[in-house]
Amino acid sequence: MQTRALRIGTRGSLLALAQAHETRARLMATHVLPEEAFEIVTISTSGDRIQDRPLSMAGGKGLFTKELEEAMYAGEIDIAVHSSKDMPTQLPDGLELSAFLPREDPRDAFIGRAAPTIMDLPEGGVVGSSSLRRQALIRRMRPDLDVVMFRGNVQTRLRKLDEGVAQGTILANAGLRRLGLENVITDLMPLDAFPPAPGQGAICIESRIGDTAVATMLSAIDHRPTGQALACERAFLAALDGSCRTPIAGYAEIDGDRLSFSGLILTPDGTLWHEAMAEGRVADAADIGRNAGDEVRARAGTRFFEGWS
Numbered sequence: 386m387q388t389r390a391l392r393i394g395t396r397g398s399l400l401a402l403a404q405a406h407e408t409r410a411r412l413m414a415t416h417v418l419p420e421e422a423f424e425i426v427t428i429s430t431s432g433d434r435i436q437d438r439p440l441s442m443a444g445g446k447g448l449f450t451k452e453l454e455e456a457m458y459a460g461e462i463d464i465a466v467h468s469s470k471d472m473p474t475q476l477p478d479g480l481e482l483s484a485f486l487p488r489e490d491p492r493d494a495f496i497g498r499a500a501p502t503i504m505d506l507p508e509g510g511v512v513g514s515s516s517l518r519r520q521a522l523i524r525r526m527r528p529d530l531d532v533v534m535f536r537g538n539v540q541t542r543l544r545k546l547d548e549g550v551a552q553g554t555i556l557a558n559a560g561l562r563r564l565g566l567e568n569v570i571t572d573l574m575p576l577d578a579f580p581p582a583p584g585q586g587a588i589c590i591e592s593r594i595g596d597t598a599v600a601t602m603l604s605a606i607d608h609r610p611t612g613q614a615l616a617c618e619r620a621f622l623a624a625l626d627g628s629c630r631t632p633i634a635g636y637a638e639i640d641g642d643r644l645s646f647s648g649l650i651l652t653p654d655g656t657l658w659h660e661a662m663a664e665g666r667v668a669d670a671a672d673i674g675r676n677a678g679d680e681v682r683a684r685a686g687t688r689f690f691e692g693w694s
C-alpha cells in the first residue's frame with residue numbers, strides 16, 4: 386500500500402499537461418490505483434518563458450528540462466514527463482530515462498491556409514517555423530518559399546495564421562493529436578522527404594537512478610519498442626554531438642527484432658545534405674544509431690558543421 390502520492394513533474398504548457406495526464410492515466414490503469422495516488426506538479430521552465438528568439442540561440446534543449454531536473458534533485462517531484470524530442474542526449478548525473486510511452490505518429494503535420502499542402506502554396510508564399518530542421522526541409526522542398534520565425538504554443542501559431550502572418554506552418558502530428566487539434570491539419574509530411582526530429586512523437590519519463598520503487602512502478606508502463614527506437618535515434622544525435630545549430634532528423638522503425646534507421650543532416654538553407662540508412666538487430670539499436678551518426682559526420686566533413694555554427 387502506497388502511503389504518499391507519486392508526484393509527477395511537468396511543464397505548464399497544454400501539451401506538457403496532456404502528456405502528464407496520459408502518463409498518470411497509464412499508471413492508474415496498469416497498477417489499478419485511484420487518481421489520488423498521483424499528484425501532478427507543474428513547474429515553469431526557461432524554455433517556456435523565452436519567447437523572443439529561437440531556442441537554438443537561447444541555450445538549446447536543456448531549457449525545457451533544467452528546472453524539472455532541479456525539482457527532482459530537491460525531492461519536490463518523483464518523476465518528470467517530457468517530450469523525448471526536447472531531451473538533451475546527456476542527462477545530468479543521477480538521472481535516467483526510465484520509461485517510454487508507446488510512440489504516436491512521428492510525422493510532421495502541415496497546417497495550410499492558402500493551400501492544403503506545401504507543394505500547393507503559391508510561388509514565394511510564407512511558411513512560419515522556428516525549428517532549424519523544419520526550415521531546412523521546407524527550403525529543400527520549396528526553395529522559393531519565405532520561411533519566417535514562428536514561436537510560441539500551438540494556439541499562438543494558429544492565431545498568427547488567422548492574422549495572415551504566414552500561409553502555413555508545420556507542427557508535430559503527435560502534439561496536435563494530444564491537444565485534440567488534429568482537425569486543423571491539412572496534410573501530413575512524408576517520412577522520407579520530411580523526416581522527423583529524433584524522438585518526435587514519443588513521451589519519456591525521467592527519474593532518479595536508484596529510486597527502485599519508482600523504477601518498478603514505471604517498468605509496468607514502459608513500451609520496449611519505443612525505447613529501442615529512441616536508443617537508436619538518441620545515439621545518432623549524440624554522435625553528431627547534438628549541435629543545436631545543425632538541422633538533424635532521424636527515425637528508427639522497429640519490426641519484431643529488426644530495426645531500420647534513417648538519419649539526415651542538412652544545411653539550414655536546405656541546399657546540402659548527408660543521409661545514412663542502416664538496418665540491424667534491435668539489440669544493437671544504439672550501435673546502429675552511433676555508426677550512422679559517425680558515417681554522416683565523416684561524409685559531411687568538419688566544414689559542413691563549422692560553416693553554420
Ligand SMILES: NCc1[nH]cc(CCC(=O)O)c1CC(=O)O
Pocket residue numbers: 468469470471555556557558559560584585586587588
Ligand atoms: N519543441 C516543442 C515540442 N516538443 C514536442 C512536440 C510535439 C510532441 C512530440 O514530438 O512528442 C513539440 C511541438 C512541435 O514540435 O510541434
